[in-house]
Amino acid sequence: MTATTLHITSGDTVGVNLAQAGLGGDILVWHDVLYDGDRCPGWPDADGITARVEFLFRVTGGGLSREELQRTMRDQYERLAAASAYKRRVLWFDACLFDQSMLVHLLACLSEKGVRNLELIEVASFPGITPYHGLGQLSPAQLASLYDSRQPVTSAQFDFAMRVDRALAEYDVTAWKELAGMSSAPLAYVPAAMARRLLEEPDPQTGLGRLESLALDAIRAGNNTPTKIYQAVSAADSVPQFWGDTTLWAIINGLAERQPPLVRITGSAVRLPQWESPHDLGKFRITAIG
Numbered sequence: 001m002t003a004t005t006l007h008i009t010s011g012d013t014v015g016v017n018l019a020q021a022g023l024g025g026d027i028l029v030w031h032d033v034l035y036d037g038d039r040c041p042g043w044p045d046a047d048g049i050t051a052r053v054e055f056l057f058r059v060t061g062g063g064l065s066r067e068e069l070q071r072t073m074r075d076q077y078e079r080l081a082a083a084s085a086y087k088r089r090v091l092w093f094d095a096c097l098f099d100q101s102m103l104v105h106l107l108a109c110l111s112e113k114g115v116r117n118l119e120l121i122e123v124a125s126f127p128g129i130t131p132y133h134g135l136g137q138l139s140p141a142q143l144a145s146l147y148d149s150r151q152p153v154t155s156a157q158f159d160f161a162m163r164v165d166r167a168l169a170e171y172d173v174t175a176w177k178e179l180a181g182m183s184s185a186p187l188a189y190v191p192a193a194m195a196r197r198l199l200e201e202p203d204p205q206t207g208l209g210r211l212e213s214l215a216l217d218a219i220r221a222g223n224n225t226p227t228k229i230y231q232a233v234s235a236a237d238s239v240p241q242f243w244g245d246t247t248l249w250a251i252i253n254g255l256a257e258r259q260p261p262l263v264r265i266t267g268s269a270v271r272l273p274q275w276e277s278p279h280d281l282g283k284f285r286i287t288a289i290g
Contacts, residue, residue, distance in 0.1 A: 003024065003025045003026040003086070004024075004025065004086060004087040004088060005023070005024060005025030005026070005086060005087070005088040005089070005090060006025060006026050006027075006028060006083055006086040006088070006089045006090070007023070007025055007026070007027045007028070007090050007092060008027075008028045008030065008080075008083075008089065008090070008091045008092070008106060009027070009028075009029055009030070009091070009092040009093065009135065010029070010030055010092075010093060010094070010098065010099050010102050010135075011029065011134070011135065011136045012029055013136040014029070014092065014134075014135045014136050014138075014143070015027045015029035017136075017138065017139065017140045017143055018092070018140070018143055020140040021140040021141070021143045021144040021147075022140070022144055023143075023144060023147055025086075025088070025090075026086075028076065028079050028080065028083075030076060030102055030106065031072055031076065032052070032056070032073075032102065032105075033056075033059065033098065033101075033247070034101040034102050034105045034168065035097050035098065035101035035168055035193075035197055035242075036059075037052070037055040037056075037059070038051060038052075038055060038171075039051070039052050039055075039169050040169055041108060041162070041165045041166040041168075041169040041170065042105075042108045042109055042112050042162070042165065042166075043077070043108075043109045043112045043113065044077070049070070049073050049074065049077070050070070052073060053066055053069045053070050053073055054066075056069050056073075057069055059250055059274075060246065060250075060274045060275045061249075061250065061253060061271050061272075061273070061274045061275070063273060063274045063275025063276050063277055064275050064276065077109075080106070080109060080110070080113075081113060083110060083113075083115050084113065084114070084115045088119065089110075089115070089117065089118045089119065090118075090119045090120075090121065090147075090150055091103065091106065091107075091118060091119070091120045091121065091153075092121045092123075092135060092143075092146075093120070093121070093122055093123075093135075094122070094123055094124070094133075094134040094135055094240060095122065095123070095124035095189035095192065095193070095240050096133070096134060096193065096196075096240035096241065096242035097193040097194075097196045097197055097242035098242040098243070099134070099242075100164075100187070100189055100190050100193035101164075101168055101193070101197075103120075103122075103161070103187070104160075104161040104162075104164040104165045104168070104187065104190070105161075105165045105168075107153065107157065107158055107161035107162070107165075108158075108161050108162045108165040108166075111158045111161070111162065116153070116155075116158060117152075118152070118153040119150040119151065119152055119153065120150060120151055120152075120153050120157075121146055121147070121149055121150045121151075122187075122188070122189060123135060123146060124189060124240070126138060126142065131239045131240075131241075132239065132240065133239060133240050133241040134240060134241075154186065156186040157186045157187055159186075160185060160186040160187055160190070161187060163175075163179075164179060164187070164190055164194075167179060168197075173198070173201065176194050176197055176198055177194075177198065179191060179194040180192075180194040180195040180197075180198055193242075196210075196238070196242060210237075211233070211237070211243060211247075211248070211251050212251055212254065212255060214232075214233045214236050214237055215229060215233055215248065215251050215252055215255065216255060216262055216263070216288065217232075217236070218232035218233050218236070219252075219255075219263055219286055219287065219288045220288045224285050224286055224287055225282065225284065225285065225286070226245075226248075226249065226252075226272060226281050226282075226284055226286070227281075227282070229248070229252065229286065230245060230248055233248060246274045246275060249272040249273070249274045250274055252265070252272055252286060253265070253271045253272055253274070256270075256271070256286075260289070260290075261289055262288065262289055262290070263286050263287065263288055263289060264286070264287050264288075264289055265284060265285075265286055266284065266285045266286075266287075267279065267283050267284035267285065268280065268283060268284075272284055272286075
């Protein structure tokens, strides 16, 4: 290893742009939807990784093979374990639910390994970009301009991160409500992120979470292609947007697989392709049932 800095972030686009930002160092892009699904808090053992692979295999509709997922999960934890060898470790994360759930998990894992000399860059807005959803919207130069805003991660933030990571991993809805109700927190964007997570819980009357409801509303309004549905849901949801196309396609597939189904998918497959696929996404049509 020749680099002295490790940059850790949450999106492939961000990773590519960080590599072009002139900051130097190695880049670790984390891949997981840590606000959802069964998992253990903190550093997973081999069985925990295997269980997570099975969950992600289902989430991606088989678009990513078990072998590829296993390799990704194993490699990223191996690289995280090697973080102690760097002189500087910088975490780049957004205010959204996706990033905040990842941030608390990484802080919990690194703390467990005794790596506490970390710097954090959190971004909830950027001049001239409205609506701002995340770091993936920023150019390499814009990312570089944020570098001097990094702050050391405090002991209170590590302790809080472990609390939040455990609440998410253990599906502790009572804890989510407590976290969402905090007027201030050591990690400032966690309360809003947890409030958004609570909105994804099934509504007592409809049985749908917020993203499911927004998707169904968009389809009932006549948006019948994946692209149009994505645009309509993005416009209707609150910022920052924590989900991407893969998540939304999974939501639509779920609406089609309900009993009774709420939407009908027509195209070259019975499900929208959520990852690597030979099927042309533009040829799919989605219509509401009933």
